[in-house]
Amino acid sequence: MSGTSVEVVIIGGGPVGLTAAIALAGAGVETALVARPAGAPDNRTTALLASSVTALDTLGVWPRCRDDAAPLRIMRIIDDTARLLRAPEVHFAAREIGLDAFGYNIENRFLIAALDARARALRALTFIEDDACAVAIEASSVTVELRNGAALSARLAIGADGHRSLCRSAAGIATDGRRYPQTALTFNLGHQRPHQDGSTEFHTPSGPFTLVPLPGRRSSLVMVVDPGAAARIAALPETELACEIERRSHSILGRMEPEPGRGAFPLATQTARRFAVARMALVGEAAHLLPPIGAQGLNLGLRDAATIGELVVATRRDGGDVGGTDLADRYDGSRRRDVTSRAFAVDLLNRSLLSDFLPLQGARGFGLFLMERIGPLRRALMRESIAPAAAPPRLMRGELL
Numbered sequence: 001m002s003g004t005s006v007e008v009v010i011i012g013g014g015p016v017g018l019t020a021a022i023a024l025a026g027a028g029v030e031t032a033l034v035a036r037p038a039g040a041p042d043n044r045t046t047a048l049l050a051s052s053v054t055a056l057d058t059l060g061v062w063p064r065c066r067d068d069a070a071p072l073r074i075m076r077i078i079d080d081t082a083r084l085l086r087a088p089e090v091h092f093a094a095r096e097i098g099l100d101a102f103g104y105n106i107e108n109r110f111l112i113a114a115l116d117a118r119a120r121a122l123r124a125l126t127f128i129e130d131d132a133c134a135v136a137i138e139a140s141s142v143t144v145e146l147r148n149g150a151a152l153s154a155r156l157a158i159g160a161d162g163h164r165s166l167c168r169s170a171a172g173i174a175t176d177g178r179r180y181p182q183t184a185l186t187f188n189l190g191h192q193r194p195h196q197d198g199s200t201e202f203h204t205p206s207g208p209f210t211l212v213p214l215p216g217r218r219s220s221l222v223m224v225v226d227p228g229a230a231a232r233i234a235a236l237p238e239t240e241l242a243c244e245i246e247r248r249s250h251s252i253l254g255r256m257e258p259e260p261g262r263g264a265f266p267l268a269t270q271t272a273r274r275f276a277v278a279r280m281a282l283v284g285e286a287a288h289l290l291p292p293i294g295a296q297g298l299n300l301g302l303r304d305a306a307t308i309g310e311l312v313v314a315t316r317r318d319g320g321d322v323g324g325t326d327l328a329d330r331y332d333g334s335r336r337r338d339v340t341s342r343a344f345a346v347d348l349l350n351r352s353l354l355s356d357f358l359p360l361q362g363a364r365g366f367g368l369f370l371m372e373r374i375g376p377l378r379r380a381l382m383r384e385s386i387a388p389a390a391a392p393p394r395l396m397r398g399e400l401l
C-alpha cells in the first residue's frame with residue numbers, strides 16, 4: 001500500500017467516520033477509511049433523532065438495522081431533586097409535532113454492524129484496518145502514516161478519531177472544555193411493565209437518570225452519578241442492583257433485570273476551536289464532546305458527516321480543491337452554531353442540576369414550567385432538538401449527495 005493516494009482519507013471507524021465514508025464513497029469519491037480494529041463490545045445505545053434516521057435510510061444503512069431499534073414516541077422529564085424549587089413533570093409527545101416518533105433507540109453494536117456492512121459494499125471505499133500513527137499536513141496534500149509502516153496521501157483528511165483525536169493535534173487545533181465530577185454508568189435491562197415507547201429522564205441532584213426504550217420489555221439506562229457512587233453501584237450483585245434501579249426509577253417499569261455488561265464514562269465537555277483547517281476537517285467527538293443528556297452527541301456527529309460529505313461532493317463537482325481553505329471555512333461556518341448552541345444548553349442543564357445556587361435551580365424549574373404550560377414553546381423546542389430548523393444537510397432531508 002506504500003504510496004497509495006486517494007481523494008479523501010478518514011481516520012476513525014466509529015459511527016461518525018463510517019457514516020462520512022458511506023456518504024463520500026456512495027457519491028463516487030475515492031475514499032480510504034483507516035479504522036482501528038474494534039475492541040471490546042460496547043453495551044451503550046444511541047437515541048437517533050428522526051433526521052438522523054432519515055440520513056441513515058438515505059444512505060442505505062437503516063434497512064439493515066431498523067428491526068433492532070425501538071421507536072421513541074414519548075419523552076418525560078421528571079424533577080427528582082427534592083429541592084425547594086422543583087419543576088413540574090414535562091411530557092413531550094411526537095404526535096404533537098406531527099411525527100410518528102422522535103426517533104429510535106438502538107444498541108450501538110447493531111448500528112455499527114449495519115454501517116460496517118454498508119461501507120464494505122461500496123467500491124469507491126478502501127477499508128484499512130490499522131491505526132494511524134502520524135498525520136502530516138502539507139500545502140497541497142495530507143499524509144497519514146499507518147502502524148504497519150505504509151503511508152497514504154489524500155487531498156483532504158477527515159478526523160473521526162474520537163475525543164483524544166490525533167488528527168486534531170496534528171492540525172494544531174486547540175479545544176475549550178471542562179470535566180464534570182460525574183460518571184455515566186450504562187447498562188441495559190429487562191423490566192416487568194411495558195415502556196410504551198416512552199423514555200423517562202429523572203433529574204436528580206447528581207445528574208440525569210434516563211431510561212430509554214429498546215425492543216420488547218427492555219430499556220437502556222444512563223445513570224449520571226459521582227464517580228464513587230458509579231463504582232459502588234456497578235459492583236453491586238445483580239439482585240441488589242435490580243432493587244437499586246427499581247428504587248431510583250420509582251418502580252415506573254416494575255421489577256428490573258439488569259443484563260450483563262456495565263459501561264462507565266467520565267463526563268466532560270470539549271469543543272474544538274476550529275472544526276476544519278486546510279487539508280483537515282474534524283467530525284464527531286474529535287470536534288465536540290458533550291455529556292449524554294438530551295441525546296445530542298452522535299446526532300450532531302451525523303450532521304457533521306452529512307455536511308462534510310455534501311461540501312466535498314459539491315466542491316468536487318465545481319472543480320474546486322476539496323482540501324482547500326475555502327471548504328474548511330464553509331464547513332466550520334456551517335457546523336459552529338449547531339454545535340455550540342447545543343453544547344451550551346446541555347452544559348447549562350447539567351450544571352443547574354449540580355448547583356446549590358438557588359436562582360440557577362429556579363431558572364431551570366421555571367424553564368421547564370414554561371415548556372409544560374406553553375404549547376408553541378414546547379413544540380418549537382421539540383422541533384429544534386430533532387434538527388436545526390435552519391438549512392439541515394441534504395442527507396437529513398432524504399436527498400442523496
Ligand SMILES: Cc1cc2nc3c(=O)[nH]c(=O)nc-3n(C[C@H](O)[C@H](O)[C@H](O)COP(=O)(O)OP(=O)(O)OC[C@H]3O[C@@H](n4cnc5c(N)ncnc54)[C@H](O)[C@@H]3O)c2cc1C
Pocket residue numbers: 011012013014015016017034035036044045046047048130131132133160161162163166184186222265283284285286292295296297298299300301
Ligand atoms: C453514556 C453515553 C450515552 C450516549 N447516548 C447518546 C444518545 O443517545 N444519542 C446520541 O446522539 N449520542 C449519544 N452519546 C454520544 C455518542 O456515543 C458519541 O457522540 C459517538 O459515539 C461519537 O462517535 P465518533 O465516531 O465521533 O467517535 P468514537 O465512537 O469515539 O469513534 C472513534 C473511532 O476512532 C478510532 N480511532 C481513534 N484513534 C485512531 C487512530 N489513531 N487510528 C485509527 N482509528 C482511531 C477509535 O478506535 C474509534 O473506533 C452517548 C455517549 C455516552 C458516553
